[in-house]
Amino acid sequence: MGTQKSIDYLNVDYGIRSWLLTLDHKRIALLYLISITVMFALGGIFAMLIRLELLTPAGDLVQSDTYNKLFTMHGIIMIFFFLVPSIPSVFGNFLLPLMIGARDLAFPKLNLLSWYVYVLGAIFTLWAMVSGGVDTGWTFYTPYSTTASTTNVIPTAIGVFVTGFSSILTGVNFIATIHRMRAPGLTWFRLPLFVWALYATSLIMVLGTPVLAITILLVGLERAFHIGIFDPALGGDPLLFQHLFWFYSHPAVYIMILPSMGVVSEVISCFAKKRIFGYNFIAASSLAIALFGFLVWGHHMFVSGESVYAAMVFSVLSFAVAVPSAVKVFNWAATLYKGTIELSAPMLYSLGFIGLFTVGGLTGLFLAALGLDVHVHDTYFVVAHFHYIMVGGAIMGYMAAMHFWWPKVTGRMYSQLWAKISALTIFLGFNLTFFPQFVLGYLGMPRRYHTYPPEFQVLNVLSTAGASILALGYLIPLIYLIYSLRNGERAPANPWKATGLEWTVPSPPPPENFDVIPVVDEEPYAYPDLEVQSA
Amino acid sequence: MPDSTSVAAVDPHAASAHLAHQFEDAEQQYETASLGMWLFIVQEIMFFGGLFTAYAVYRSMYPNAFAQVSRNLDVVFGTTNTLVLIGSSLTMALAVRAARFGTRRQLVTYLLWTMLFGTVFLGIKGMEYHHKWVEGFVPGPGFHYTGAGAEHAQLFFSLYFAMTGLHALHMVVGIVLLAILAVMGARGRFGPAYSTPVEMAGLYWHFVDVIWIFLFPMLYLLGRH
Amino acid sequence: MAPRVDALYAYLIGVSIVFIALIAATLLYFVIRFRARKGNERAPQIEGSLALEALWSIVPFVIAMTMFVWGAKVYFAMARPPDNAMDVFVVAKQWMWKIQHVEGNREIDELHVPVNQPVKLTMTSEDVIHSFYVPAFRVKADVLPDRYTTLWFQATKPGTYHLFCAEYCGTEHSRMVGKVIVMEPTDYQDWLKYSAGAGEKKTASAADLGRVVFEKQGCGTCHRADNGPLQAAVASSLIGPPLKGLYGSTVELADGSKTEADETYIRESITDPMSRIVRGYPPKMPTYRGRVSQEKLLQLITYIKTLATNGTNGSSTDSGQAEPKDDAARS
Numbered sequence A: 001m002g003t004q005k006s007i008d009y010l011n012v013d014y015g016i017r018s019w020l021l022t023l024d025h026k027r028i029a030l031l032y033l034i035s036i037t038v039m040f041a042l043g044g045i046f047a048m049l050i051r052l053e054l055l056t057p058a059g060d061l062v063q064s065d066t067y068n069k070l071f072t073m074h075g076i077i078m079i080f081f082f083l084v085p086s087i088p089s090v091f092g093n094f095l096l097p098l099m100i101g102a103r104d105l106a107f108p109k110l111n112l113l114s115w116y117v118y119v120l121g122a123i124f125t126l127w128a129m130v131s132g133g134v135d136t137g138w139t140f141y142t143p144y145s146t147t148a149s150t151t152n153v154i155p156t157a158i159g160v161f162v163t164g165f166s167s168i169l170t171g172v173n174f175i176a177t178i179h180r181m182r183a184p185g186l187t188w189f190r191l192p193l194f195v196w197a198l199y200a201t202s203l204i205m206v207l208g209t210p211v212l213a214i215t216i217l218l219v220g221l222e223r224a225f226h227i228g229i230f231d232p233a234l235g236g237d238p239l240l241f242q243h244l245f246w247f248y249s250h251p252a253v254y255i256m257i258l259p260s261m262g263v264v265s266e267v268i269s270c271f272a273k274k275r276i277f278g279y280n281f282i283a284a285s286s287l288a289i290a291l292f293g294f295l296v297w298g299h300h301m302f303v304s305g306e307s308v309y310a311a312m313v314f315s316v317l318s319f320a321v322a323v324p325s326a327v328k329v330f331n332w333a334a335t336l337y338k339g340t341i342e343l344s345a346p347m348l349y350s351l352g353f354i355g356l357f358t359v360g361g362l363t364g365l366f367l368a369a370l371g372l373d374v375h376v377h378d379t380y381f382v383v384a385h386f387h388y389i390m391v392g393g394a395i396m397g398y399m400a401a402m403h404f405w406w407p408k409v410t411g412r413m414y415s416q417l418w419a420k421i422s423a424l425t426i427f428l429g430f431n432l433t434f435f436p437q438f439v440l441g442y443l444g445m446p447r448r449y450h451t452y453p454p455e456f457q458v459l460n461v462l463s464t465a466g467a468s469i470l471a472l473g474y475l476i477p478l479i480y481l482i483y484s485l486r487n488g489e490r491a492p493a494n495p496w497k498a499t500g501l502e503w504t505v506p507s508p509p510p511p512e513n514f515d516v517i518p519v520v521d522e523e524p525y526a527y528p529d530l531e532v533q534s535a
Numbered sequence B: 001m002p003d004s005t006s007v008a009a010v011d012p013h014a015a016s017a018h019l020a021h022q023f024e025d026a027e028q029q030y031e032t033a034s035l036g037m038w039l040f041i042v043q044e045i046m047f048f049g050g051l052f053t054a055y056a057v058y059r060s061m062y063p064n065a066f067a068q069v070s071r072n073l074d075v076v077f078g079t080t081n082t083l084v085l086i087g088s089s090l091t092m093a094l095a096v097r098a099a100r101f102g103t104r105r106q107l108v109t110y111l112l113w114t115m116l117f118g119t120v121f122l123g124i125k126g127m128e129y130h131h132k133w134v135e136g137f138v139p140g141p142g143f144h145y146t147g148a149g150a151e152h153a154q155l156f157f158s159l160y161f162a163m164t165g166l167h168a169l170h171m172v173v174g175i176v177l178l179a180i181l182a183v184m185g186a187r188g189r190f191g192p193a194y195s196t197p198v199e200m201a202g203l204y205w206h207f208v209d210v211i212w213i214f215l216f217p218m219l220y221l222l223g224r225h
Numbered sequence C: 001m002a003p004r005v006d007a008l009y010a011y012l013i014g015v016s017i018v019f020i021a022l023i024a025a026t027l028l029y030f031v032i033r034f035r036a037r038k039g040n041e042r043a044p045q046i047e048g049s050l051a052l053e054a055l056w057s058i059v060p061f062v063i064a065m066t067m068f069v070w071g072a073k074v075y076f077a078m079a080r081p082p083d084n085a086m087d088v089f090v091v092a093k094q095w096m097w098k099i100q101h102v103e104g105n106r107e108i109d110e111l112h113v114p115v116n117q118p119v120k121l122t123m124t125s126e127d128v129i130h131s132f133y134v135p136a137f138r139v140k141a142d143v144l145p146d147r148y149t150t151l152w153f154q155a156t157k158p159g160t161y162h163l164f165c166a167e168y169c170g171t172e173h174s175r176m177v178g179k180v181i182v183m184e185p186t187d188y189q190d191w192l193k194y195s196a197g198a199g200e201k202k203t204a205s206a207a208d209l210g211r212v213v214f215e216k217q218g219c220g221t222c223h224r225a226d227n228g229p230l231q232a233a234v235a236s237s238l239i240g241p242p243l244k245g246l247y248g249s250t251v252e253l254a255d256g257s258k259t260e261a262d263e264t265y266i267r268e269s270i271t272d273p274m275s276r277i278v279r280g281y282p283p284k285m286p287t288y289r290g291r292v293s294q295e296k297l298l299q300l301i302t303y304i305k306t307l308a309t310n311g312t313n314g315s316s317t318d319s320g321q322a323e324p325k326d327d328a329a330r331s
Helices: A016-020 A025-053 A064-083 A086-100 A108-130 A144-148 A153-180 A193-225 A238-272 A279-295 A308-336 A345-368 A370-376 A380-410 A416-443 A454-487 B026-061 B063-070 B075-101 B104-135 B150-186 B196-221 C002-033 C050-079 C185-196 C206-216 C232-237 C263-271 C294-305
Strands: C086-093 C096-101 C106-108 C110-114 C118-125 C130-134 C139-143 C149-154 C159-165 C178-183 C250-252 C258-260
Touching: A016 A025, A025 A064, A025 A086, A025 A108, A025 A380, A025 A454, A064 A108, A064 A153, A064 A238, A064 A380, A086 A108, A086 A153, A086 A193, A086 A238, A086 A380, A108 A153, A144 A193, A153 A193, A153 B026, A193 A238, A193 A279, A193 B026, A193 B150, A238 A279, A238 A308, A238 A345, A238 A380, A238 B026, A279 A308, A308 A345, A308 A370, A308 C002, A308 C050, A345 A370, A345 A380, A345 A416, A345 C002, A345 C050, A370 A416, A370 C002, A370 C050, A370 C139, A380 A416, A380 A454, A416 A454, B026 B063, B026 B150, B026 B196, B063 B150, B063 B196, B075 B104, B075 B196, B104 B150, B150 B196, C002 C050, C086 C110, C086 C130, C086 C294, C096 C110, C096 C294, C106 C110, C110 C185, C118 C130, C118 C139, C118 C294, C139 C149, C178 C185, C206 C294, C263 C294
Parallel strands: C086 C118, C110 C178
Antiparallel strands: C086 C096, C096 C106, C118 C149, C130 C139, C130 C159, C159 C178, C250 C258
């Protein structure tokens, strides 16, 4: 190895054009990273305002219309502009070619286009927000969104519509890449589980997002031209909207969780130094979740007026879809058995994921149980459930990915101590924020309430206190990670001694990823088989 | 750790300007492009599928009204358009064949014919829309319908315009694509070594044609026994 | 019903605690027991175990199915109001609940009911989707425009309970709240009398109000409501199906299908008459959508429900009663 500075994807070219016109999947991943971090911060500010308002029963911080806009915009930003793209567009984009031994994704120009489409959608939506906001709830239920709301529904709908295509393009790119660009010897069952997770996610992105697109388009047309498709006065059916909307939006939650599950498989395996227990089952469970996820949308409509028999079908399928997720949790636990476990920051986040996702998943069963859902539907129980999955699950997985692959992406190590402190802060802050909401929900506090009866105040105060801690927990990584860019120890190619093709190239990787395309001849997670050496 | 060996006596990237750097050979590039286009078509099917679902739901709720209102659609125009599109698919297929063989003049000719057919389709559609506008059948503030099935006429026409409008939009995109390909083809960019863009455009065009094949009977022919 | 929901909840909590404890304990144990220590690396590369996969797929699946069955049974019971349920009508609008008792009493944002009596709510919205939610009773149902949804409950303890709107409906969604006031039966009767007014101010029953709507809208021009003698001229104009005994009967439609004449059928026949023509009758009825308010529609339907087949014009007020005051009939 020579002593001259090596060329990597970061220093190969400088200047704004080299970034805005890049075709390198690694640079595009960073473009996404910056964009979604900005959106996350915005969504987080809205969350803080919501929690601050809810400190007191009266609506005294903001007016009702403002509050309604806050929770709507919080949901829209967090779901469409943060969670859906997060792991796929940042870590999927960066890692997928590396993990399969390719030089780039199948369609690099489409990849760059997907980022511009995302930004365009974000600009539309942000403009809708600053020029008045939108107050329909992220679910846009009709006829409120099509006739009664006086807010910027159409610009927001356009923004979400446009951004949806970013998802679709990413999904198309990933599927084509995984099918056609694997290195020689890399058969399907030698793929890292993160790739399986991305594959399943991409299937949902490609099949589900267009349905949201057409639904949102129809809402816009209805609002603009009163075409009558969802308006009962004109013979339309507001329930049709719900069916079409949830047909995407339920699978969407699997878009948000599957990549995190893939991350957890990678991290657990690495920090236990063990191949994943039940590889085939974890891979199959990702596909099962993607498939079954399309069959359960009606569980959002148990009290909406759908027939009892339809409700029963959706209920039983919703219980069924829980099983593959449970299978993953058990397999991860079994992977730890007789491993050599290192409690690094990524590992802490992954363990946190398992615990919080389990709670979130189990509470999903509460909602799938018909007789119980009648009581807790549209209450804070649901809010708690999905935050356990999306924040306790998906975002913990995102943080695990961030801490696992940061050295690869940036070429720098970060402070393990601060990383562990923030992991703990996030875990504690999160639970304090959202566990009280389960109780609030069962006691009957509905969601989307600006004011509430005084007996709910104590739990709300606990929740807000937790939110402050959680916010702190997210701020700390921002500091030490950015700090590490200049001051962190330079990272070797494989700081964690993990398996996987991405760890065979330097940190940060060269522009073309591999000097020579590797030939794969061993199983994934091929950690050395060690028995205990007696001291 | 995996082995790092690769045999490349002749670097395929140097040999062909068409081979993108991320692909190992032309065949991989072609197969991947094809898969990408099929995936895109699948998502288009889901996109139109939402509209088709809405139509199916309302048709089953109001079968009489929908059947009556649909009689206001011009079957002659619709049938003509169907034949025009089928013709355009033929010329598109011939264009793809020409691209593969590298016969430049045939390629450009067939692309132009396809574009012509597409434009004729859009022209007829435009006439139909104009008629509907004049009759007051365009949903919105100016909507005015007093025939049989009036209570659900606006719903029917909304779906009609949404579905055919979306389809027409896709046709416009297709025609633009073909124009670009015609220019490229005239410059000799396609041949046996590289005809992927034309093939992909062909897939897209056929798909748009198939959507119409479903739209036509659903909208125009229901209730006409 | 509420205790059944709570029991199901307790079961799910129990199962959840067991699983969470199991997983937490396992993880904690493994993480400590197999912690990386200097010179002590171990890692037998175990691929998997079909037996374990089967175990931890099948056991959770079976448990999930017990949850499903239990939940479905409770839901089924919720969907079937007892035959002796007393009817109350609810019209929701941004941002208030308008309650109408059969006896004629009307309330805003409050619902008085007797204890230990099943109550069936028939609900509709004037504008957007709302949701009628009484946490204490563990019941909830969305309230939709242009549609009737129902829910039923039987209160077991006198008291005052929260009523919440549980489907986001705009600015004052969180203030669209009210009270369900459960009273001893005698207290309830007193309340009925007291809040109904007296003498000329007494509110008419819903059925009577419905009869007023029937007459004002001229429904009798085409639809017969009673069994009295007919003049030939009148008989020839009766081109619509007769209404006596209609409610609850099976109607044969022009396309050969049969349907039950429930509240929804009657409402749709008034607001969208062309969608289902009765066999043997001409498709001539105009739509009354927008001409009759949601509340008047409910009153009208209540009136039609009282038209029994034995020829009596069921009505809870005697003839000779003063015509109900206009402001009582106005929505």
